[in-house]
Amino acid sequence: MISQYAPTDIGPPHYWDRMPKMSQDNYGQWQYHEKVKPGVLKHVGPAGALYTVRAASPRLLSIETLRWFADLAEKYCDGNLRFTSRHNVEFLTSHEENVEPLIAELEAEGWPVGGTGKSLKNLIHTQGWVHCHSAATDASGTVKAVMDELFDYFKRDDLPAKLKISMACCLNMCGAVHCSDIAFVGVHRKIPRVMDDAVANACEIPNIIAACPTGAIRPNPKAKSVTINEEKCMYCGNCFSVCPSMPIADPEHDGVAVFVGGKVSDSRTGPAFSKLVIPFIPNEPPRWDSLVAAIKNLVEIWVNNARKGERYGEWVERIGWEKFFELANLPFTDKHIDDFTFSLKTFRTSAQFKFTDK
Amino acid sequence: MTTSKARPMLDELKKGPYPSFVKEIEKSAAKNEQAETLLDLLEDSYEEKRVHWKHGGIVGVRSYGGGVIGRYTDNPEKYPAVTEFHTMRVNQPSGWFYRSEDLRTLCDIWEKHGSGLTNMHGATGDIVFLGTTTDHLQDCFNDLSNAGYDLGGSGSDLRTPVCCVGPGRCEYACFDTLDFCYNVTQNYQSELHRPMWPYKSKIKISGCPNDCVSSKARADFSVIGTWRDGIIVDQKEVAAYADGGMDIQSLVCDYCPTNCIKYDGDKKEIKIDNGNCTRCMHCISAMPKALHVGKEKGATIMVGGKATIVQSAFLSWVIVPFMPMNKENDYEEFKDFIEKAWDWWDENAKVRERIGELIYRKGMAEFLKAVELDPIPQMVNHPRENPYYFWYPEDFEAEQAKKMEVAE
Numbered sequence: 001m002i003s004q005y006a007p008t009d010i011g012p013p014h015y016w017d018r019m020p021k022m023s024q025d026n027y028g029q030w031q032y033h034e035k036v037k038p039g040v041l042k043h044v045g046p047a048g049a050l051y052t053v054r055a056a057s058p059r060l061l062s063i064e065t066l067r068w069f070a071d072l073a074e075k076y077c078d079g080n081l082r083f084t085s086r087h088n089v090e091f092l093t094s095h096e097e098n099v100e101p102l103i104a105e106l107e108a109e110g111w112p113v114g115g116t117g118k119s120l121k122n123l124i125h126t127q128g129w130v131h132c133h134s135a136a137t138d139a140s141g142t143v144k145a146v147m148d149e150l151f152d153y154f155k156r157d158d159l160p161a162k163l164k165i166s167m168a169c170c171l172n173m174c175g176a177v178h179c180s181d182i183a184f185v186g187v188h189r190k191i192p193r194v195m196d197d198a199v200a201n202a203c204e205i206p207n208i209i210a211a212c213p214t215g216a217i218r219p220n221p222k223a224k225s226v227t228i229n230e231e232k233c234m235y236c237g238n239c240f241s242v243c244p245s246m247p248i249a250d251p252e253h254d255g256v257a258v259f260v261g262g263k264v265s266d267s268r269t270g271p272a273f274s275k276l277v278i279p280f281i282p283n284e285p286p287r288w289d290s291l292v293a294a295i296k297n298l299v300e301i302w303v304n305n306a307r308k309g310e311r312y313g314e315w316v317e318r319i320g321w322e323k324f325f326e327l328a329n330l331p332f333t334d335k336h337i338d339d340f341t342f343s344l345k346t347f348r349t350s351a352q353f354k355f356t357d358k
Numbered sequence: 359m360t361t362s363k364a365r366p367m368l369d370e371l372k373k374g375p376y377p378s379f380v381k382e383i384e385k386s387a388a389k390n391e392q393a394e395t396l397l398d399l400l401e402d403s404y405e406e407k408r409v410h411w412k413h414g415g416i417v418g419v420r421s422y423g424g425g426v427i428g429r430y431t432d433n434p435e436k437y438p439a440v441t442e443f444h445t446m447r448v449n450q451p452s453g454w455f456y457r458s459e460d461l462r463t464l465c466d467i468w469e470k471h472g473s474g475l476t477n478m479h480g481a482t483g484d485i486v487f488l489g490t491t492t493d494h495l496q497d498c499f500n501d502l503s504n505a506g507y508d509l510g511g512s513g514s515d516l517r518t519p520v521c522c523v524g525p526g527r528c529e530y531a532c533f534d535t536l537d538f539c540y541n542v543t544q545n546y547q548s549e550l551h552r553p554m555w556p557y558k559s560k561i562k563i564s565g566c567p568n569d570c571v572s573s574k575a576r577a578d579f580s581v582i583g584t585w586r587d588g589i590i591v592d593q594k595e596v597a598a599y600a601d602g603g604m605d606i607q608s609l610v611c612d613y614c615p616t617n618c619i620k621y622d623g624d625k626k627e628i629k630i631d632n633g634n635c636t637r638c639m640h641c642i643s644a645m646p647k648a649l650h651v652g653k654e655k656g657a658t659i660m661v662g663g664k665a666t667i668v669q670s671a672f673l674s675w676v677i678v679p680f681m682p683m684n685k686e687n688d689y690e691e692f693k694d695f696i697e698k699a700w701d702w703w704d705e706n707a708k709v710r711e712r713i714g715e716l717i718y719r720k721g722m723a724e725f726l727k728a729v730e731l732d733p734i735p736q737m738v739n740h741p742r743e744n745p746y747y748f749w750y751p752e753d754f755e756a757e758q759a760k761k762m763e764v765a766e
Contacts, residue, residue, distance in 0.1 A: 004496075004500075005420050005421075005496070005500065006499065006500035006501075006502075006503035006504050007503050008420075008421050008422065008503070008508075008551070009508065009547040009548065009551060010503060010506070010508045011449065011508050011540075011543055011544040011547055012449035012450060012451050012452070012507070012508060012540065012543055013451050013460070013506045013507060014451070014452075014540060015451045015452035015453055015455050015526070015536050015540060017457070018451050018455040018456055018457050018460060019453075019455045019526050023455075023526045023527055027525050027526065028525035028531065028534065030525070030527065030528060030529035030531075031529055031647075032529055032646045032647040033528075033529065033646055034647075043527050043528070043529070045529075050527060052527070056376065056377060057377060057478065058376070058377045058378065058379040058382065059379075059477050059478065059479075060379040060382050060383070060475060060476075060477060060488070061382055061475075061476050061477070061478050062382045062383070062385040062386040062393075062474055062475055062476070063386065063464075063465035063468055063469055063474045063475075063476065064385040064386065064474070065382060065385065066461050066464070066465050066476065066478070067461070067462060067465050069458075069461060070458035070459075070461045070462050070465075071458075073457075073458040073461075074458045079457050079458040079459065080455075080456075080457065080458075081456055081458070081461075082453060082454045082455045082456060082523070083454040083456075083478050083479055084454065085483070085520075085522070085570060085571050085572070087477075087478065087479070089478070092527075110375075110377055110378075111377055112375065112376065112377070124481070126481065129400060129403040129404070129408075129409050129410070129411075130379075130383075130396070130400060130488075131411060131429060131443070131445065131488060131489070132409065132411060133409060133411045133412055133413040133429070134409070134413075135409050135411075138403065138404070140371075140379040141371055141379075141404070144371050144374065144376055144378060144379060145371070145374075147374075147376035148373075148374030148375060148376050151374075151375045151376055154376075171666050171667065172665065172666070172667055173665040173666050173667075173671075174481045174665075175481030175576075176481070176572055176575045176576035176665045176671075178575065178665060178666060178671045179572065179574075179575040179671075179673070202414070206709070207709055207710070210708055210709050210710055210711075211668065211710055212668075213667070213668045213669060213670075236666075236667065238667050238668060238710075241413075241667075242710070244412055244413055244414045249408050249409055250408075251406055251407035251408045254407065254408075264569050264572045264573075264574055264575050265567065265568045265569050265639065266567035266568070266569065266636075266637070266638045266639060267567075267568065267638050267639050267640045267643060268613050268614075268615055268638055268640045269615065270615075270638070271569075271574050271575065271673050273671060273673070283407045285367055285404040285405075285407060286367040286368070286370040286371050286404055287370060287371075308608075308609065309609055309613055309644075340670060341669060341670055342670055
């Protein structure tokens with residue numbers, strides 16, 4: 001009799017047989033790589049060269065598209081492909097002559113090739129309104145609108161440095177967008193609504209209290225629920241994540257905040273968090289025009305002013321944040337000065353600064 | 359099923375040069391009612407500027423507590439087909455390498471059991487099957503398992519470990535990230551599938567300090583490839599870069615954070631003071647043909663990284679400056695370390711407290727005792743700036759013992 005339950009704990013399939021033969025033959029012995037052109041890499045080892053053709057994907061992919069990727073891999077790459085941490089699909093082939101026909105077929109169907117070297121990388125993002133309970137904005141839609149506008153930067157690799165833009169639809173920041181050159185994040189601005197009866201029925205009070213970063217939540221023993229101190233709540237939504245009976249979504253007041261200057265790699269200056277530059281932009285579906293214009297401005301001032309080799313944050317640190325706000329033509333407000341746990345180290349403790357006109 | 363309904367908001371997002379997620383949903387909607395309903399729900403979200411999803415409600419497959427995320431619409435009367443619309447996380451192969459037939463297998467299973475919509479991949483690294491009903495979960499799992507796939511992590515468990523492409527396609531790889539990721543994932547299957555910790559715990563593995571999987575920013579345990587000896591210089595290739603017109607002084611040397619690389623323009627040669635090199639990778643990334651990572655390779659183990667919730671975002675910090683990554687001994691040193699760290703965290707953490715937050719609350723000294731490591735300067739940017747530190751009985755005992763030794 002066949003068991004009703006298949007084996008558990010078998011773990012992921014092994015990677016070895018899923019790699020191209022060239023990767024197996026050069027395994028651990030790669031000598032160097034070349035950036036052939038935007039979207040095409042050539043990695044060389046003793047056994048020969050492996051070509052990578054990188055195409056952007058919106059991460060949300062239907063199985064119809066995946067089957068077409070499989071067709072292309074069979075047609076041009078002996079069946080080999082992989083995906084990247086930024087949701088690109090990469091076709092891997094040792095046949096140099098297949099690179100251009102593959103690119104032509106991808107682009108003809110609307111799958112752009114690019115995003116290597118000193119280019120705008122594919123955007124990473126979260127689920128948004130497509131599938132998440134706590135989203136303060138949509139993810140796929142904002143990303144589509146921003147990428148349509150910045151599309152040329154994905155296709156060229158002559159920017160000052162690589163440019164990583166990332167999106168998260170709430171402060172949970174799935175995907176850790178907090179260390180990106182430019183990050184835009186869905187934000188709430190009103191406190192959660194406490195549905196006392198539902199909280200009493202469905203939620204663990206100590207968990208809700210522990211979930212609050214600012215100690216704004218107190219037990220309400222009478223109602224077997226909680227109360228929120230409006231003055232302390234900064235709308236992170238973490239209590240809603242542990243207790244669905246405290247909804248925080250608010251169409252009137254939800255929107256997007258923008259941070260810049262983060263990075264992860266150790267190159268030169270080490271990893272850094274992104275910093276707040278625009279506290280709020282309203283949700284404007286379907287094309288989020290104000291958000292798109294703001295991000296375009298942020299990209300352009302970097303492209304036009306940074307030195308060759310400077311990531312976004314490295315450029316801002318060199319010119320100073322006061323200069324950056326002037327150059328970006330952005331208001332500096334009370335929201336920009338940190339008042340959370342680690343705020344003190346962000347205050348300027350020297351009289352060295354630059355004067356600006358505003 | 360029909361996709362002819364007017365959806366003016368979503369139609370706007372079918373235009374433009376970047377691939378459209380709306381078209382992707384439509385492709386699945388042609389065959390699947392849940393995907394069709396998703397379009398209607400999404401159009402309403404765009405009109406109303408709000409989500410139509412609820413979380414909560416434990417769903418899953420037999421013997422596991424993680425791997426499936428329960429999802430329900432908040433308006434089942436209006437969107438009955440997505441009354442249940444759960445996510446399944448499927449553990450990806452190391453390095454996200456696939457053969458075309460692997461993709462076809464996954465597609466066939468998901469066509470049979472779900473919406474036909476995927477994420478390749480989720481933020482953690484899993485293959486994400488997006489949207490199915492409760493009654494399909496076990497059957498879908500059975501088909502996956504019989505095809506050689508398993509679920510990834512979710513909830514308060516070990517999340518699916520993830521690694522960069524490593525020795526499969528990169529000359530910077532300082533250890534076998536693909537093997538290490540596979541080994542660790544297989545070794546901790548129960549921790550991955552059965553949530554029993556205070557909160558999630560993540561392992562992310564990068565073969566060099568460029569950190570292509572953003573390990574330092576989001577993993578409790580960041581494994582970063584590095585080397586102890588010097589950068590290997592191929593002077594012939596240095597000269598070739600110079601002859602090709604590269605401004606080596608300004609693009610390579612001037613960006614060196616420790617000023618340890620010198621270029622001799624007459625000889626077209628580079629000299630590196632390796633004792634002062636901090637292995638930032640800038641020069642190697644700028645001249646990959648001429649400069650290569652050293653020969654004595656291993657990994658730096660960093661601890662504590664996480665996103666914003668609850669106490670603020672943390673970047674991982676150095677705990678073990680150099681750990682050899684030996685396949686031969688089954689990465690025993692790493693496993694020994696992480697098990698001690700997990701035990702201490704599990705024992706001491708509050709609900710929803712990541713290990714970085716616990717170390718911050720309790721102090722590094724306590725953590726180092728738990729993992730049996732001595733403090734060393736590589737762990738900090740600089741020493742303490744205040745005089746508020748503790749003395750313990752064992753400090754005085756050690757002092758006394760030293761005095762006795764001298765007296766003898």
